[in-house]
Amino acid sequence: MPLDRIPGEDNIYIGSAFAMGQKKMLDSHNITHILSVLQYTPREKAEIEARPESASRTRIFVDVDDIEEEDLIVHFPRIVRFIDFGLRSKPKADDTEDDESKVDSPQGGGVYVHCAMGKSRSATAVIAYLLWKRPEHFRGDFEGAQRYPPAVAEDAVRRALELVREARPIVEPNPGFMKQLALWWRMGCPASSPDAVERRPAYQRWLYEKDVEESTRIGRAPGRLWFGDEASKEEEEEDRKAEDAAAASAETETARETLNQNVQLRCKVCRRVLADSAFVVPHEPPDNDNSRPRVACNHHFVEPLSWMRPVLELGELEGRLVCPNTRCNAQIGRYSWQGFKCTCRAWVCPAFSLQHSRVDRIVVRSRPNAAATSPSASSGPGVAAESNLFNIRSPPGAKGASKV
Structure with a gap:
């Protein structure tokens, strides 16, 4: 079966772990980078990396389970940077492969994103990349805005999900991952460094709320404390750094004086x-x-x-x-x-x-x-x-x- 390619300019494919054993199929789609979003044991990882076909591809693992409580958003910066790097990499020359057997694709490398079934975790990773790389495609009537209310964030995630479903209709991120994607959008999809999400007050608050929910369920006080006034200072500083030039308009300046x-x-x-x-x-x-x-x-x-x-x-x-x-x-x-x-x-x-x-x-x-x-x-x-x-x-x- 062919790999499912995401519509658009990028050479991104999504699917299940089954394709990992199909070397000819991966070669025919110029897959140079593989993102595995599922849990492997250390032994399984060692066996995968020792295979001869692994030498021709770059691969990273994101060890997460497909449950609502899983913290996947903290991996988004690493995920989107890896996908972006893979798309900009040129395929390695392979004289043993017949060029006519390769599927036509945009210039550059191909990235294959997979989980166990190609339904939840891999779809979440691809959506996170699309929101980060092509935000203008999902803003709707709010193009040019710097920050978005929750409903708009959910709309952007829904639009990105619909695009992924054009390639693979069965994709369905679990509700917890959908909320994390909305939070990712509201934060502005920070990916300037691997710890870009961890440093955001909105993420710290999300961790706090998650810890409160899990702790009270078992009848104990949460181990993580979060204070609204301390977080607001950090958020105000980030808002000033991310302020758009349009904020200096006469209308805004007038409002500031009221x-x-x-x-x-x-x-x-x-x-x-x-x-x-x-x-x-x-x-x-x-x-x-x-x-x-x-x-x-x-x-x-x-x-x-x-x-x-x-x-x-x-x-x-x-x-x-x-x-x-x-x-x-x-x-x-x-x-x-x-x-x-x-x-x-x-x-x-x-x-x-x-x-x-x-x-x-x-x-x-x-x-x-x-x-x-x-x-x-x-x-x-x-x-x-x-x-x-x-x-x-x-x-x-x-x-x-x-x-x-």
Whole structure:
């Protein structure tokens, strides 16, 4: 059976492990590079590399299993760089092979990407390459944009999947791999170095969420901690580096001069800023129970923040949250890695709650181009540098701050 070639200019083929024993077929398609996306034992790898036909081809192995929890996205930089290198390599001369028996293909080497069945792992690898190499083909109406909302990322992945299915209709990446491809697109497909994905805050957050899900399933606190305010600083820096020239347009500059509304949660006792709207986790009560009247929420759910580090590092499944101001230490809420139900009947997991009766919700106004400060950087009274920006010392009702 012939190899399945991906439509387009690139000489990429996808299939199963069965083709690995078909030397003549690989030669006829000018396959110079092979990407094996499946688990081999060390003994199997040694046997493959010792075969005579392996000497004429470059091959790498990505040892992953076809399960939703598998971390394949961390290999994407290595995968796409290898495929790109293979496509730019010229086939080695082979005088023993009849040139007329070779399939017509674009100039350059041929890359064969395979897993066990040519259905999930290999398709994910090919899609990751297409999104990285030809992003303009999958942007739809959003061509030229630098960053994409989740729905657009999913649309781009779906378009790339449809292209691969034109070559091999049976391909079907598992749902976990599809989510990783969407994350890869939202990150901008970073592949400048082998660890390009590992260094991205979005990947670290994904690892954290995966660890929380796996840990709470077996009734223990996660071993990996992630703090929203620390990650946001890194993301802001990356956004500045990746900012497009269009961001300097007059419209954008005008928008930067307008005032934005921000909401802060502060300790009722000492007025210490605990979180702002960037770290509040929205939640909605279930709408399938109309027999009971709606109850107001008694909780402000937030992301884990760096001031929670001392208590979260204890490794408990649940516990109390106290004000990080050492002169205050007032109890302000509680947390549970396994989640709990809000008074409005919405379930939040994991749950980091600041109790409504123990914090003040303050509306402040600040300029977007001012240096934003994370909650962990503000220690309440005595921080003069941020008082003008956040009105930390302003009492409720003062200019620039209002208690709601």
